Amino acid sequence: DQQVKQNSPSLSVQEGRISILNCDYTNSMFDYFLWYKKYPAEGPTFLISISSIKDKNEDGRFTVFLNKSAKHLSLHIVPSQPGDSAVYFCAASGVGGGSEKLVFGKGTKLTVNP
Amino acid sequence: NAGVMQNPRHLVRRRGQEARLRCSPMKGHSHVYWYRQLPEEGLKFMVYLQKENIIDESGMPKERFSAEFPKEGPSILRIQQVVRGDSAAYFCASSPLTGGTEAFFGQGTRLTVV
Numbered sequence: 001d002q003q004v005k006q007n008s009p010s011l012s013v014q015e016g017r018i019s020i021l022n023c024d025y026t027n028s029m030f031d032y033f034l035w036y037k038k039y040p041a042e043g044p045t046f047l048i049s050i051s052s053i054k055d056k057n058e059d060g061r062f063t064v065f066l067n068k069s070a071k072h073l074s075l076h077i078v079p080s081q082p083g084d085s086a087v088y089f090c091a092a093s094g095v096g097g098g099s100e101k102l103v104f105g106k107g108t109k110l111t112v113n114p
Numbered sequence: 115n116a117g118v119m120q121n122p123r124h125l126v127r128r129r130g131q132e133a134r135l136r137c138s139p140m141k142g143h144s145h146v147y148w149y150r151q152l153p154e155e156g157l158k159f160m161v162y163l164q165k166e167n168i169i170d171e172s173g174m175p176k177e178r179f180s181a182e183f184p185k186e187g188p189s190i191l192r193i194q195q196v197v198r199g200d201s202a203a204y205f206c207a208s209s210p211l212t213g214g215t216e217a218f219f220g221q222g223t224r225l226t227v228v
Contacts, residue, residue: 004156036219043118043205043219044157089156101147101170102217104156 003027004092006105014113019077021108023090026071031094034102035064035075038087047088048075080112118143118208118220119188126226127196135191135223139208146189147207147217148181157205163189196227 005024013019023033031052036044050057050064050073057064063076077084087109091102119138127133139146144165149157159173163183174181178196183189193200203224207217 006156041221041224043120043207043221046218091157100145100162101159101173102149102157103159104149106154106156 002105003030004090004103004105006090006108008108009106010109010111012111012113013080015082016079019075019080019084019110019112021075021077021088021090021110023073023075023105024071025073025092027092027103028071029094030092030103032092033064033066033073034091034093035062036089036091036104037084038089038107044089052094077110080110082112082114085110085112118206118218120204120206120220120223122223123221124224124226126228128228129197130195133193133196133200133225133227135193135204135206135225136188137191137206137208137220138188139206140210140218143208143210143218145209145217146183147209148189148191149205149207151203151205151222153202160191193225196225198227201225201227 003026034049035047037047038044048059048062048064050066055066066073087107089107090105093102121136146163148160151157161174161181162170178194180192203222205219205222207219209217
């Protein structure tokens with residue numbers, strides 16, 4: 001039973017273009033959503049987050065959009081750079097009042113071509 | 115300020131042996147989380163600990179796995195009588211507050227059971 005789904009295992013974009021990574025969730029009790037970036041043989045690095053009371057959060061080249069009615073969020077990276085090539089994980093938290101654990105998707109491997 | 119430190123980075127164990135994975139949280143962090151990543155999968159929550167207390171172990175297998183976070187020293191994830199299916203990357207994260215929103219991850223321990 002996968003509560004956080006990233007349906008695209010991989011995505012390839014050209015340098016300078018926009019990268020859009022998508023994430024769907026099934027549990028309406030989630031109230032906080034995060035994106036992590038992961039390089040091979042390293043731990044995940046926090047990128048950006050959004051609370052369920054917002055529909056957009058922006059940090060430099062990274063913007064996360066949340067559509068609660070559709071239970072969908074997306075990460076936009078613009079302009080994309082070769083150094084952005086990594087696996088991106090969507091994560092959610094907040095189920096069941098006081099739960100602290102993160103529920104991760106399976107990840108999307110982004111490749112930015114020079 | 116050193117980040118989350120995990121050791122060893124790589125661990126090879128024969129079936130039936132014990133594996134001990136260590137995690138030293140960031141300075142000032144009193145909340146520790148363990149996650150496991152199987153090949154081609156996202157990170158799966160295992161256990162959430164505060165100093166000397168297990169807060170949520172809902173993701174821990176019922177047998178052979180245990181975790182502790184003593185008053186002094188690192189958090190330990192212990193796997194007894196390892197089997198091939200335990201081969202995975204084990205990540206530790208720490209945070210200064212409740213909630214995974216401020217969690218910082220270590221580089222992980224890659225356990226291989228032969």
